Amino acid sequence: MSAPAVRKRKPLSPPTWLERYGMLALGVLLVGGMSLAALLAPWIAPYDPNAINVDALLLTPSLAHPLGTDALGRDVFSRILFGGRVSLWVGFVAVGISTGIGLALGLISGYFGRITDEIIMRLVDVMLCFPSFFLILAVIAFLEPSLTNIMAVIGLTSWMGVARLVRAETLSLRGRDFVLAAKVAGAGPGRIIVRHILPNALAPVLVSATLGVAGAILVESSLSFLGLGVQPPDASWGNMLMDGKEVLEVAPWLSVYPGLAILFTVLGYNLLGESLRDILDPRLRR
Amino acid sequence: MTRTLLRIAAKLAWVAVVFFGITVISFWVIHLAPGKPTDLQTTLNPGASAVARERLEKLYGLDQPIHVQYGQWVARMARLDFGRSMSGDSRPVWDKIEERLPLTFGMNIISLILTLAVAIPIGVAAAWRQGGTFDRISTVVVFAGFAMPSFWLALLLMLLLGIVWPVLPISGLTSLGFAKLSFWGKAWDLCRHLALPVFLYTFGSLAGMSRFMRTSMLEVLRQDYILTARAKGLPARTVIFRHAMRNALLPVITILGLSVPGLIGGSVIIESIFALPGLGQLFYQAVMSRDYPLIMGSLVLGAVLTLAGNLLADAGYGLADPRIRQSGGQSAEQSVEQTGGQTGAQSGEPSGKESA
Numbered sequence: 001m002s003a004p005a006v007r008k009r010k011p012l013s014p015p016t017w018l019e020r021y022g023m024l025a026l027g028v029l030l031v032g033g034m035s036l037a038a039l040l041a042p043w044i045a046p047y048d049p050n051a052i053n054v055d056a057l058l059l060t061p062s063l064a065h066p067l068g069t070d071a072l073g074r075d076v077f078s079r080i081l082f083g084g085r086v087s088l089w090v091g092f093v094a095v096g097i098s099t100g101i102g103l104a105l106g107l108i109s110g111y112f113g114r115i116t117d118e119i120i121m122r123l124v125d126v127m128l129c130f131p132s133f134f135l136i137l138a139v140i141a142f143l144e145p146s147l148t149n150i151m152a153v154i155g156l157t158s159w160m161g162v163a164r165l166v167r168a169e170t171l172s173l174r175g176r177d178f179v180l181a182a183k184v185a186g187a188g189p190g191r192i193i194v195r196h197i198l199p200n201a202l203a204p205v206l207v208s209a210t211l212g213v214a215g216a217i218l219v220e221s222s223l224s225f226l227g228l229g230v231q232p233p234d235a236s237w238g239n240m241l242m243d244g245k246e247v248l249e250v251a252p253w254l255s256v257y258p259g260l261a262i263l264f265t266v267l268g269y270n271l272l273g274e275s276l277r278d279i280l281d282p283r284l285r286r
Numbered sequence: 287m288t289r290t291l292l293r294i295a296a297k298l299a300w301v302a303v304v305f306f307g308i309t310v311i312s313f314w315v316i317h318l319a320p321g322k323p324t325d326l327q328t329t330l331n332p333g334a335s336a337v338a339r340e341r342l343e344k345l346y347g348l349d350q351p352i353h354v355q356y357g358q359w360v361a362r363m364a365r366l367d368f369g370r371s372m373s374g375d376s377r378p379v380w381d382k383i384e385e386r387l388p389l390t391f392g393m394n395i396i397s398l399i400l401t402l403a404v405a406i407p408i409g410v411a412a413a414w415r416q417g418g419t420f421d422r423i424s425t426v427v428v429f430a431g432f433a434m435p436s437f438w439l440a441l442l443l444m445l446l447l448g449i450v451w452p453v454l455p456i457s458g459l460t461s462l463g464f465a466k467l468s469f470w471g472k473a474w475d476l477c478r479h480l481a482l483p484v485f486l487y488t489f490g491s492l493a494g495m496s497r498f499m500r501t502s503m504l505e506v507l508r509q510d511y512i513l514t515a516r517a518k519g520l521p522a523r524t525v526i527f528r529h530a531m532r533n534a535l536l537p538v539i540t541i542l543g544l545s546v547p548g549l550i551g552g553s554v555i556i557e558s559i560f561a562l563p564g565l566g567q568l569f570y571q572a573v574m575s576r577d578y579p580l581i582m583g584s585l586v587l588g589a590v591l592t593l594a595g596n597l598l599a600d601a602g603y604g605l606a607d608p609r610i611r612q613s614g615g616q617s618a619e620q621s622v623e624q625t626g627g628q629t630g631a632q633s634g635e636p637s638g639k640e641s642a
Contacts, residue, residue: 122304126303126311129304129589129592130311131547131551131585133547134584141574248445249449
């Protein structure tokens with residue numbers, strides 16, 4: 001699948017082995033657990049996440065409300081579960097967009113080379129030099145913050161890494177014998193790219209997409225924290241923390257649990273991505 | 287010599303192209319978005335008629351087609367005129383930016399120094415005994431650092447150090463009686479107010495930087511000359527500091543240049559949490575009130591800083607590495623990719639890998 005290992009690797013000592021697969025296991029556990037909780041939210045949430053209850057304002061965590069209630073009497077545990085759906089959705093759609101763009105531009109750039117390559121790579125340079133969080137903020141504020149806009153903007157400003165990655169991979173693949181063979185057999189550029197190069201370039205993309213989900217979730221929660229993300233009454237981890245900040249002194253639990261949810265989820269995707277990198281590409285082991 | 291000049295010329299041309307691209311994209315995105323700044327001023331005021339709105343649009347030049355507006359904007363930029371803010375005070379954009387520069391700059395530079403001072407030793411130590419206890423502990427901490435949203439850590443620290451155990455102020459830049467304090471009193475007051483924000487900035491870049499240093503160091507430690515140095519019996523200290531670290535530091539120069547956009551973005555969040563009157567807060571306010579000239583001014587400033595960081599990194603790399611100076615072959619950015627520049631998900635850029 002990929003080039004033969006250039007460097008001789010030392011045999012793995014047992015602790016390293018444990019460390020490597022421990023990372024993978026923890027990543028799978030965190031990602032799986034958080035995804036499951038988000039997907040099953042409507043069935044496992046004890047309360048309606050948006051139901052205001054004036055008799056239960058700012059309750060400390062208890063049996064009835066395992067993570068307490070917020071300033072409007074809404075159950076924090078239920079809101080975290082539903083907030084997880086938002087994060088998951090944003091993460092996947094945004095990464096879908098950025099990976100799609102990155103793959104397409106990277107393949108085109110790497111395969112056709114010359115002026116096409118030059119133009120696309122300069123575009124990548126421009127986008128990389130953007131203070132992108134500034135731009136995201138501006139665009140979201142202008143377009144009205146909505147889930148669709150957030151996903152689109154995050155996706156449109158984060159495809160550059162994938163494009164570079166795929167381009168490099170394509171460059172090294174296009175001169176290989178099997179690609180030449182396909183060319184000799186009369187395959188056109190479209191067929192060669194889709195059938196022969198794309199499948200062989202997917203491994204690093206999978207890694208960067210996994211890490212990208214973590215990045216997108218962080219950006220979404222930052223935006224929501226600034227009030228430019230998911231709008232109330234809908235719950236997202238970021239806007240729950242924004243609400244929590246207002247009552248930090250009287251209800252600290254509102255500022256703790258949603259953040260833990262972000263931490264675990266992002267950590268999970270990062271661990272998963274790093275372990276996938278090790279597994280899929282032995283050349284990058286370190 | 288001519289080759290060097292050519293390379294510098296090419297680099298400058300590249301900077302010009304990138305700068306042009308950034309301004310075009312920013313301008314279009316901002317002006318094509320539905321809604322105008324005059325909407326906010328007129329809808330809030332029921333007395334404002336359609337005529338008044340038109341007059342306002344004319345005043346700001348918003349009635350012109352967008353390429354004309356862009357042309358006018360470029361013409362003004364060429365004279366270093368950022369225009370006037372559209373908000374109530376209509377002050378020149380540059381004045382508004384200038385008075386906030388020192389705070390944001392100062393905080394970022396202090397935290398940058400702190401980051402380097404902490405991250406480099408961590409990275410070197412982790413790489414020297416790869417897989418050892420320190421390496422494993424620092425890896426765990428780094429992963430936690432990557433996953434920790436800075437605004438959440440800010441809330442936790444405010445809770446801990448501002449409320450539960452009130453030792454630090456958690457909002458603003460100065461205390462109430464600031465004007466009456468002596469010089470040292472003022473300095474101490476500022477330090478106390480900036481301690482948490484600077485810590486957060488530092489924490490935000492620490493994980494990425496130490497990880498990067500570790501990767502770079504590992505790469506160097508695999509080289510033959512390190513083996514030679516160790517084989518001839520040099521003490522570990524000499525090998526680390528004289529042979530390995532100096533080479534491993536090279537890619538760090540580049541990553542510093544590339545980290546500018548992230549720092550700019552981070553200042554929006556941290557300054558808004560701690561109510562600090564810096565550039566990030568200014569930008570946030572500008573965005574909320576659709577103050578076009580101020581937004582464009584901030585974006586341009588951000589782009590200039592980013593490009594300057596880039597250029598400085600390239601120049602620094604060339605100065606530090608004689609191989610680059612002589613061959614002029616590869617740019618610093620490429621070599622970062624080869625080291626597998628790993629800054630994690632937070633920077634939004636997956637690590638590059640150049641196998642071609």
